[in-house]
Amino acid sequence: MLILRLAALLSAAFLLNACDDSPKFEFKIVAGSENQVLEPIVKAFCDDKGIACSVTYLGSLDIGLGLRPGQEATVDAVWPASSIWIDLFDTQRRVTHLQSISQNPVVLGVRKAKAEALGWTKGPVSTADILKAVDAGDLRFLMTSATQSNSGASAYLAMLAAARGKPVLEAGDLDDPATLDQVTRLLHGVERSSGSSGWLAELYVDAFDKGATYDAMWNYEAVLKETNDRLRAKGREPLWAVYPGDGVSIADSPLGFLGRGRGKEVEDFFVELQAHLLTSPIQAQIAQTGRRIALGRAAQAKPEPDWNFDPARLVTAVQMPEPAVIHKALTLYQEALRRPSLTALCLDFSGSMQGEGESALRQAISFLFTPERAAEVLVQWSPKDRIFVIPFSGDVAAVWNGSGTAADQASLLAQATRHRVGGGTDMYACVREAYTRMRPLLATDDYLPAIVIMTDGRSEGDPDSFLASRDPGDQRIPIFGITFGDADRGQLDTLAAATGARVFDGAKDLTGAFRAARGYN
Template identity: 30%
Template sequence: MLNAPVTRRRWLAVLLTLGCALGCVAALPACTGGGPAQGEPQGRPAIEDTDSEPAADVSGTTLRVLAGSEVQDMLPILEDAEAELGISVELEYMGTLDGTEAVMAGEGDYDATWFPSNAYMSLFDEKGLLVSQETSIMRTPVVLGVRADRAAELGWDEESPTWAEVVDAAASGEFSYGMSSPVSSNSGFSALVELATALSGTGVAISADDVSLVAADLTRFARGQALTSGSSGWLMEAYDKDASAVDGIFNYESLILQDEGLVEVIPQDGVITADYPLTLLSGRGEDAEAAYRALVDYLRRDDVQRRIADETLRRTDATTPDDARMVFEIPFPNRLETVRALLSSWVSDVRKPANMVFQIDTSGSMEGERLDALKAALVSLTDTGADGTTSLLTFQPREMVHFVEFGSEIKSEKDLEVAADGDLSDVRAYVEGLRTAGNTAIYGTLQHSLELAAQSRSDDNVTSVVLFSDGENTDYPGIAEFSSWYEATPEVQGIPVYAILFGEASRAEMEQLTQLTGGRAFDATGGDLTAAFKEIRGYL
């Protein structure tokens, strides 16, 4: 259960009045406080009045929902809904953009979706056929949380900056920040859209033509990024482990407000609000529709709206103007080509390039299907012809990729800087040449991988190590000796190790390792290595 609400700072009403006036003139979504914005889903969708009809019996119905990982904090409320309604809600988690594309492509067997936003989904022509009903359950804008001491030094605790002022502070080295990947996380993507739209200065939704015009300022902004993540939740966890690593983070207001050391900063020229629409997909049958309606009615109930606001710190119909700061809404792009142009520019040209060491286990136990799965997963990161956002998870121009293949010892190494044309044939050739032999010397090899990463680490790149192994360490040193070496080697500290759990790999050791280095473990024990490698790219 999350913490109770904390007091929120209020800012100058005159800015809000002016912002709302401009927004109305431009026919943009209106300024919002506690209640829904004009243009936001207003609670229940427009369907026939069924108040006089007896409630349908939905007992025993299972509702399969593809959701953003952000709604995991709603599990206690969903458990109470299940107990009262007699239904079962099965959640499967996926990033908003990836999940939307999966649903649009007809992948998976889902009755509903519950992403932070359906704005991206609305850009697809298929939405009208694939979506039956959608209802906003709760809301939270994507804002900036700044450490209290730095907010005071920058003056942002008294007067919110413009987005241009945030860019200037980041470019000058005055302000460092953490932000999740716009390709894999809705909060990161929303922050990027907020920034690009404000910098375009048009007052309307950003277009594909505007992207090139703001690229230089986006590059200046990217200089300040010192912490990256594939999800908004892990971003908060990483910040909480070391709040001194950055001056602030871009994230959902509901997460920012949980940290009393952060001051909520809402740029003057606007933000984007996630409205969490619970969405019923078409053709799922009467039982699924009845269960969906029952769940929506439960979540929209006054007492439950109050509980959501109290426990998750999101805005609901129970939120009053005294509880929540007003925000000026920035419009979401209205064309799919704009979204893809913005993401492509960010990944290929704007952000700090990734500096990655992939430590790959090809010990004897990897023989056969396991090696085939590993090769397929690595080759998927070279598939520049993939559809949608998947193509942006491939290795990108300007990035450095170092491969360290190991068994009982280091068997081969390959360094590659991705050229401007994005040619990845050398990576594919190297991967296809991997062969199995030997034991599993994880930690001795990892010392070398970290030292290699440290040699090319700089303020101008994002450096990390990816460790893949299908078994437990068999050679000296072990995890204890590695931990002692790590603590005594300051030049490698601060480089996160992201470990992929596969086969018989020790979960306990990999979690201990990632906790030590500030990384994260990714579970591929179910066998889907390709999905794990693609997910991990959001952190690199």
């Protein structure tokens, strides 16, 4: 009898183990947003191996910052758009097994009718041709921030190389006045910026649904294909791919392992995953998304002549400079060359912010207006920027304004620090005040405008009524939201959706949310 019972227990244990389909372990990947289309390929392999894989999407700078000395590793693999972000920040060389999965030139997609009007569908286009169109007021484009996103950095570095007329930039090239003047003029063509290549493509497509159009967009060749696929499905005209003849930057999509003491089994799984992505069948799948594949691994995607797409076309590639030169170039972009921002910060100082909320807000403002801290993550203000800080509760409490000089930032910080919380919540009053203050400056067309609302609670008023009451000129200003506490995200989402903006979650990290929002202005 004892033997029979023991056999029954062993049999039950065997059945339980056989039915246990829990994952062997978790595997975390952080990737650029342009890789999101490849996530199903990764997840299918993980599921087949019984591994719980998760992919988090961050901007290139954020991925790089996580690799700085002293930063604790929280993921097992990194997959940025380009290896330059690993070269810049992984000075201790913690990332291993690094290999390129695909290649992706950053090119200019121009609305086809606009490209035809400019004569760009008939032959090669140079950076000088693009500059001529920008100078004449015939071209405006979307482009991600060069300091926050790889596609923006790639476009910017190619602009510098073309202006200097050299295949590889050196530090001294960034002191040449003629080079800097040409790139400053090119960047004046930026109509909207962002911290994400994928979000920028969404903005371009969504604009058609709102009855608006943008001229062009700097983005990855493959993202242009994804965008055009969506535009075709909506019956819209495609973007015409322009490959500047004097050079484009090519993202190498490197996938690397970040060891954090989890054992050989985890590292072996990464090596298997990477090898799987580089097999011919999977490379063929990746090629169909519009990404370029190394010669001999698989056939490239078919050309689409109706918008000048051909991933087999040879392009003049800009060589990436040394990390120190890249860092100098990015600092120069943020502090001097980019189109100046015109920003109104609507800050909730209502009574519900008392305590933890007020403390978090003061910390965030301290970060924004302390140049040394903001410069660590390349979101520092430039002297050409214009800033309005507008505290609100049940009404607008004050308006403080200044430029991005160190002295003005110190003054703005001091005034915000002295302000005290109290009263109700009416964020719409603050936005109306922001419009009034921004209109005279927008008449010059020198600035990229944005309103950023930080609030922790439901506001008085209705977003739809507010949006309907705006002056026509105000409608070009995006309204970004930053939530805190139990904020009514619905109201902020409505404002953001109507104005081509987005909402950032500041509940866990208010300072981080403000930093992310700065990447969009």
